[in-house]
Amino acid sequence: MPAGQQEMTRADAPVVTHGPDSHAVDSVIRRRFANRRYARRPVSQQMITDILEVARFTPSGANIQPWRVYVLAGPEKDKVSQALLRAHTDERDQHASEYAYYSPELPEPYLSRRNEFGRIFYGSLGIAQSDLAARAGQTAKNYGFFGAPVGLLLTIDRRLATGSWLDLGMFIQTVMIAAGARGLQTCPQETFAKYHRPLRELLPISAEEMVVCGISMGFAEEADTRGLMPKVAVGEFTTFVGFADATEGDPSWDTAKT
Template identity: 55%
Template sequence: MTDPDFVQAFDGVMKGRYANRFFIDRPVPHETVRAILEAARYAPSGANTQPWRVHALAGAAKARICADILAAHDREAAQHASEYTYYAPDLPDRYQGRKQEFGRVFYGALGIAQDDAAGRASQTAKNYAFFGASVGLIVTIDRRLETGSWLDLGMFLQNVMLAAKVRGLDTCPQETLAKYHRVLRRHLPIAPQDIVVCGMALGFCDTAAASRRGVMERAPVEAFASFHGFEAPPARDTGE
């Protein structure tokens, strides 16, 4: 029998998770990171292929990599690019509108004007220190795999984020770290056939700083789902 309290708590974890960009300098124990990955590995994948690989960074190893990426970003950002395209070059209006709204809410909450290129660049650079989180994850996938395996990888990443959230930790997935795959390869045993998909900040939230973040509204169910073959839902009582 379904436990309503458990359902409510589980739904609350999913609804309460967001891409946090504000962390405190508090170490996350190795055993906690391992437990998160232990839970996340049960994500579904086609024919149980499990097409993910994770490099977990902390301490001096993370500091060296962050310093190297930041130096590359400062000196030669234009020379670095991801090995895959994240956004379509011509986003349909629906998605372009949501993307623009994200920028307005996110940068507006930080007091960064739309035309403040320097302010936006400074905020972007914080990605390369994992926003101060004590753990950084680098996630790769074999380039010989097809789109279906990327779907599997997405479910694994969601598992990582939810497993972190129930342990009192926050996360932020970061595609922009994929741009510096050549720098990452200098430090990590990334196979030539692997593509760097993203990074992920993992750590303890700076709640005071995070309180400034804008709220990103999500589309209602009616905006993306249609129902077929169900009984009509009961009419809502309007109180009239």
């Protein structure tokens, strides 16, 4: 395991301070993981609408709100999945994402983390990392939204700048948290960006929109916690400056007394 990554499960990481909603919110955030196995149980349009009703309160620079979402279910979702799977199987070299998700040369420590991801991910699926056919088969499952009853596709206006991608990322996480609070699991997926051309043939995606990613969403098939990813410890990515003591965030601290 690369330096700084914690092996402990998500539930037992130390949290000392509590607020009125911290247990519920922390628990939803900690229980979220990239779920790739879904039950057939359907999810209603109302539930998705409720999730988006919450997510629309995501902040964005100058309140631009750059997100655009396509929500797919039923036979229409299947039609999209089949088209993408066909493209992926027959002509994958003819397709390319309109943006680079990964740097072509990952520096450390990111390279080690990605290697660790590969070991855990394929290990949890019983796939040897050298087994390219099995790995390709796993990648293909992305296009069926891993069997989830609902698939979301997110786009952004290509005329916007990098800052708006921050806003979209926050929106995506808010969607996943609101879904998690309703007992749903999710998986964000950049793999959809590659097949934006077949997507444009099936959905009313305008020329200005760039396909950024998808999200699989549904109830989990089972409590599938295999392959949980280790997370870097707070001290590895944080520099605290100017803290004298721990009074802030402590609910027993009463401003009236000061």
